Amino acid sequence: MRKEYDLKALKVKRRGVLPALKGQTADQAKVRVTIALDRDVVEHYKQAAAKRGALPYQTQINQALRRSIDQPATQALKSELLKDKDFIRSLAREVAHG
Template sequence: MSEDFSGGKRGPVLKPDPAKKRITIRLDGDIIEHFKQQVLKAGGGNYQTLINDALRKHIEYPARPLEETLRLVIREELGNTRYLKEKE
């Protein structure tokens, strides 16, 4: 039995979000692969959305000064060390 698609329309099933712009961009292969792997680990999704989210976070939360970042990392590591000692 064959399907009749004579009344079908070409194009996407869902209309694209008008707030989004279609562009062509060249990214390094390892960057694309990183985001595709994140989608696989999550069990699905869209790597382009992850890239968009990463860019948005970078814009909204500018990098901290190095000293502040180091202090944060040291506090986290000291906290992990205390936690591990308490478990022993």
Template sequence: MKDQYDFSKGKRGAVTPASGNKVRITIRLDSDIVDWFRSRVEEKGGGNYQTMLNQALRSYIDQQGQPLEDVLRRVLREELNSAQ
């Protein structure tokens, strides 16, 4: 190790920039919500609970623009398939 280091050209911030269109934020979620997503990831054999959370939010947003008839048909189809 050196006795002194020159940080005059150093830059503040993350060592590696965020990839793609992801944005780093701080968010406070209920612990039971985070625990649920983490347990789903473990059940599936690994992955990232944050990715799963992102997918759930995206799915919710996508469904907001759907007509009620389409939503009802999808839900009924899913329920009938799970009952078989």
């Protein structure tokens, strides 16, 4: 390691906001975090990302997490419907009649 560095000689790779994030509000911007995930989960998304035209694996994980945030209302509704015997009978009739 040098005792002294010439800071004027350093090249700046980027200034300001990433081009992909321009125009976004602070709560829309991505935040870099370190997270521990199961190896099989990461491998699943990496394999999916390796397919032609697929989104990067980190984006896919982000979308899955976002869906899980949006799902609680749907899950609550499903739970309530499954408790409703009239709904279950009606559903069974619909399934039986195609």
